[in-house]
Amino acid sequence: MKVLIITNLFPLNNNSNSGIFVVQRLRHYKSFNVNLDTISLGHHNSKIASLLEKLLRGHSNKKTLEEVENVKFYPVSIEINLLRLIKYGLLRNYFTVLCKEYKKMIEEAFNLNEYDLIHAHGMYSVPAGLTAKILAEKYRKPFIVTLHGSDVNLFMPHRKEIYVSILESASATIFVSKALLEKAKSLGFSGKNAVVIPNGYDETIFKPMDKEAVRKELGIHREGYKYVGFVGNLIPIKRADKLGEIFHLIAKEIPETFFIIVGDGPLRKKIEKETKGLNIIFTGRLPQKDVAKYMNAMDVMVLPSRNEGWPCVILEAQACGTCVIGSSNRGIPEAIGFPEYVVEEGDQFEERFARRVVEVLNEGYDVNRILERAKGFTWRNIVEKEIDVHKRVVLKS
Numbered sequence: 001m002k003v004l005i006i007t008n009l010f011p012l013n014n015n016s017n018s019g020i021f022v023v024q025r026l027r028h029y030k031s032f033n034v035n036l037d038t039i040s041l042g043h044h045n046s047k048i049a050s051l052l053e054k055l056l057r058g059h060s061n062k063k064t065l066e067e068v069e070n071v072k073f074y075p076v077s078i079e080i081n082l083l084r085l086i087k088y089g090l091l092r093n094y095f096t097v098l099c100k101e102y103k104k105m106i107e108e109a110f111n112l113n114e115y116d117l118i119h120a121h122g123m124y125s126v127p128a129g130l131t132a133k134i135l136a137e138k139y140r141k142p143f144i145v146t147l148h149g150s151d152v153n154l155f156m157p158h159r160k161e162i163y164v165s166i167l168e169s170a171s172a173t174i175f176v177s178k179a180l181l182e183k184a185k186s187l188g189f190s191g192k193n194a195v196v197i198p199n200g201y202d203e204t205i206f207k208p209m210d211k212e213a214v215r216k217e218l219g220i221h222r223e224g225y226k227y228v229g230f231v232g233n234l235i236p237i238k239r240a241d242k243l244g245e246i247f248h249l250i251a252k253e254i255p256e257t258f259f260i261i262v263g264d265g266p267l268r269k270k271i272e273k274e275t276k277g278l279n280i281i282f283t284g285r286l287p288q289k290d291v292a293k294y295m296n297a298m299d300v301m302v303l304p305s306r307n308e309g310w311p312c313v314i315l316e317a318q319a320c321g322t323c324v325i326g327s328s329n330r331g332i333p334e335a336i337g338f339p340e341y342v343v344e345e346g347d348q349f350e351e352r353f354a355r356r357v358v359e360v361l362n363e364g365y366d367v368n369r370i371l372e373r374a375k376g377f378t379w380r381n382i383v384e385k386e387i388d389v390h391k392r393v394v395l396k397s
Contacts, residue, residue, distance in 0.1 A: 001394055002114055003029075003036040006106075006128045006135075007121040009148065010040040010073055020288065021148070021199040021312050022121050026071045028383040034390075037110065040073040041102055041128055076105045095162060099131040106135065116394050118143040123151035129166045142171035142397040144389065148199075149176065149309020150237070152184050153330065164188045171393040174386065176310035177331030195389060198310045198335070200382035201374070205288050206319040208371065209296040218297055220281060226257045226361045229298040231291060231313045232305075234265030239304040239327070241267055242350050244274025246304065249354035251278055254361060262286060262294050295320045300357055304349070308332050319374040321367045325357055337373050 005026065009019035029036060066073050078101055106112070118141055120132035129145040136143035145167060152175075156163045167173050167184065173194045175181040185191050215221040228250060234240040247259050259280040261271065272282060283294065295301060301317045303326040314324045314335040326332040328344045336342055341360070343353045 001035065001116045001390065003034060003390065004110070004112070004115040004118045004135075005036055005038040005121065006041060006118065006132050007038065008041045008124050008128045009122045010042075023071050024200070024202055024379050025383055025386065028379040029387070030070075031380070032383065032387055034387065037115075038071065038073050039106060039110075040075050041131060042075060042077045043079070074109065076102055076109070078102065078105075095127055095130060095159070096134075099127060099134055102131045103134050103138075106131070112139045112141070115139075115141060116397075117141060117390055119390070120145045122146070122148060123163060123166070124155060127162075127166075129170070130162065133166050133169060142393045144172045144174060144393060145170045146174040146197075147176065147180060147184065147309070149180060149331070150307070152180050152187075153307050153309070156184065156187050160187050168192070171397065172389050174389065177334050179330045179334060180309050183330070197382060197385045197389070198331075198377065199312045199315075200377050200379035201312060201316045201319050202288070203319060203378045203380075206292050206295070206316040208319075208321040208367075209293065211296060211299075214293050214296045218293060220258060220260070220297060222256070222258050222279065224256055225279070226254055226300075227260065227298045228257055228300050228302060228357060228361070229260035229262065229294060230302050231262040231295065231317070232303070232311075233263055234261070234267040234271060236267070237305060237307050239306050240265065240271060242304060243302075244271050245350050246302065246354045246357075247275055247278055247280070249351060250357050250361075253354075253358045257361075260294055260298060262291055292316070292320060295322050298322050300325055300360055302353070302357060303327070303332060304343075304353055305329055305332060308335075311335055315374055315377045318370045319377075321371050323360055323365045323370060325353070325360060327353070338370075 007019065007022050009022045026036070026038060066075060112135060118132045118136050120128040120143065123129040123145065132143045132145065167189050170193060174197050175184065175194060176198050178196050181191060181194050181196055212221065230243055232238045251257050257279065259275065259278055261280065262283045264285050268282065295317045301322050301324045303311060303314060303324060305327055307329055308331050310331045314326065317324050323341060324336055325341045325343065326336050328342050333339065333342045343349065343356050
């Protein structure tokens with residue numbers, strides 16, 4: 001069986017962890033001897049647009065990395081210029097027009113008749129799912145779409161008709177959480193072809209380490225201190241704008257707390273300003289092996305997000321034996337798996353969230369129970385389920 005993967009989630013030159021959950025699953029496909037090619041759909045600015053972006057934002061557009069962890073990506077990129085922006089702006093069906101351009105470029109580079117199946121990851125501003133549908137219809141191939149989170153939670157409500165059409169016509173749709181599937185159903189999707197398969201974690205990287213030893217190695221050891229951390233993009237949807245408030249509330253109850261923020265984003269300067277005076281470290285973005293060390297250094301990892309599909313960081317932290325406390329939003333409760341570590345959304349959320357973290361720091365938790373839960377979510381287990389879907393779809397076609 002030969003599979004064509006089309007994705008708009010992929011590593012970038014300034015963030016090699018972007019779309020890491022796609023990289024990891026593709027790497028594990030290889031261990032099952034799956035024959036595949038992976039196309040990353042993106043766009044790049046014209047010289048004038050790049051110059052304008054650099055002047056306005058301080059950087060030019062991001063570039064796709066073509067190889068990460070022995071996984072090769074074939075970038076298919078459309079140039080965004082003034083003429084194309086005007087054209088897209090005037091068209092109601094610009095999504096379809098855009099994807100037909102991607103289709104043409106893919107056809108020039110690949111022999112589509114060679115593939116048994118097309119599998120799209122993501123339905124974001126560059127809709128991989130629609131490109132897969134257009135190709136599948138022309139070449140009479142089955143196609144699958146995997147939905148990861150914001151594609152349903154943020155994008156689908158604004159383009160319900162086209163999203164529902166794509167999902168209904170797919171041979172199978174994979175959602176990373178039950179909550180994400182229910183959200184799609186609330187927007188008009190029947191769910192007739194849906195299956196829930198979450199993202200996984202790499203057990204060779206995320207595994208328990210001695211906390212004292214790893215804190216010393218990282219240069220953050222403080223005798224008698226508790227360690228609380230956050231891993232992710234510093235953006236509003238992660239509720240990173242409230243980390244300063246939450247951390248201060250925790251420190252008020254347990255002054256000897258060391259805080260760790262792994263990640264970067266537009267809210268970083270705001271958080272740095274708000275957390276002045278706390279024992280805190282900002283690491284920026286890190287390779288996965290270093291993320292695992294900081295997760296092991298934490299007693300509790302927090303994820304107070306306003307929205308999530310299936311946050312991989314939860315299982316990664318649990319695989320390190322670290323307790324995760326999260327909000328009740330979307331896929332977070334499913335990923336955590338323990339209701340006692342979920343804080344309900346609502347009034348005085350930050351105060352209640354901080355209080356729960358303090359309680360867990362004081363009371364402790366069963367590390368073995370957390371480790372045992374994580375075992376079922378290794379990438380090998382997850383990919384095996386996806387390959388079963390592939391086989392079923394190809395047999396039916």
